[in-house]
Amino acid sequence: MVFDVKGATGKVGYHVGYTAKFRQSGTGDQIPVKGGAILEIVVNAPSYNPSNPAQKTYAGKPGKTLPGVDVTGYKTFRDTKFGSSIEGQTQVGLGVRTKLPFRVQQSGDKLIVDVAHTR
Template identity: 60%
Template sequence: MRRWGTGLAAMVLAGGGLAVTAGTAGAVTASSAKAAAACETGWGSGEKTAQAAGHKPLENIRTGQHACYDRMVFDVKGGTAADRVGYRVNYVDTLYQDGSGEAIPVGGGAVLEIRVAAPSYDPETGGESYPGRARKPLPGVDITGYKTFKDTRFGASFEGDTQIGLGVRARLPFRVFQSGGNVVVDVAHSWNAVR
């Protein structure tokens, strides 16, 4: 009997779609599993901002793929949860480089302009802390095969902010938040995402 119960549980976990009653916990069905796998999409596509409480240097930009969204993380050197790292993220028709005003082509169906209050240089020494170059893809970032991210471009590091152009598949919902000393940008795979 024990082997049969274990096998049945494995089938449900593997997506067999069978209903299993587990004591008073109730039945696990394919429809309840689908509901649990629904992705949050209520982030909206409007501008997201936070005020800075200082400027520490940008150390790295990295990306990752998740079941419901693609993620970009800005690592701020020496940043902690107590440091408020400012940002402004919004969709733009064209990315214009800070300082020069030159248009920077960014691939994809829509462009997110991301500004993080962390310069690509150390404000105290003037030394480079992140090797981004204007108009070029982000160094060390490979978004090949991502569902949402299609292109990355370094804009500039100007007056304490670093500017990035993120090309995405379409104008999709996104969220921005600070985690520790990092700024995180998540862009959903769709408006009605299900894993």
Template identity: 55%
Template sequence: MRRIRTTSITLAAVAALALPALPAATASAATTQATACPTGWGSLPEVRPTATTEPLTNVRTGRHACYDRMVIDVPGAGRSGLGYSVRYVERLYQDGSGRPIPVGGGAVLEVRVAAPAYDHETGEPTYPGRVSRPLPGVDLTGYRTFRDTRFGGSFEGETLVGLGLRARLPFRVQVLTDRIVLDVAHNWTGAR
């Protein structure tokens, strides 16, 4: 019995000596890796065809540790397979008239949602945006990536929004039950 205990203690001591001490810089790097931001997003256009008659009701934004987020509320979005197109453009142009809409920032994302910003039956607006104006109720103060927003209008069942960014950065688009979520990363590396 004594021999087994002595052997166990000896093996534990040898194992402890064999493990190198973890320097502080490596410990910090390990912590950073554990809290790294998602990577694998790109900057190429993301498109999903399919339209809905459900109207767009709101656009809001939020700040996160790794990205800035825009949420476009469309009741029934997930059930109807709501379509969208998100892509980088040199300039944003209003549908129908072709008028340029100035959007501030180093890069511009054109966000098209295949849903009108008005009630399909009555024609009454369901979203209070005004063409070429910033999105109502959206304040981008303190955002790391977002710089400007512009409402591009709603034309033939599609709604257009311009999103001005600090630079061309990776993004992802998700369709959830009642909204479209657009996340734009703070950088390309995934570091916080």
């Protein structure tokens, strides 16, 4: 899964890890995510214009599938859900078929979450 962090000129902060339940930042509401395991991904970049928070830069809605992302036919990915974008951080839940190794790397203004297909 690739996050396009437009305008990033240095390292993009992030946190990625498995969670038993995906909970929306700010409210704590549980968001169901399909799959055998859930990767919670938090990217230190808002999905809104910081100068004008009402202006969205990504149309994600809490608890809904990520707009423009279709995981149909993927061997490992099962589901995607938008959590929130609050205080400059954007949260996403990625459902995978089982708990698998992953790595995170940055290439330019892209943050790449690479999940293995097997253990």
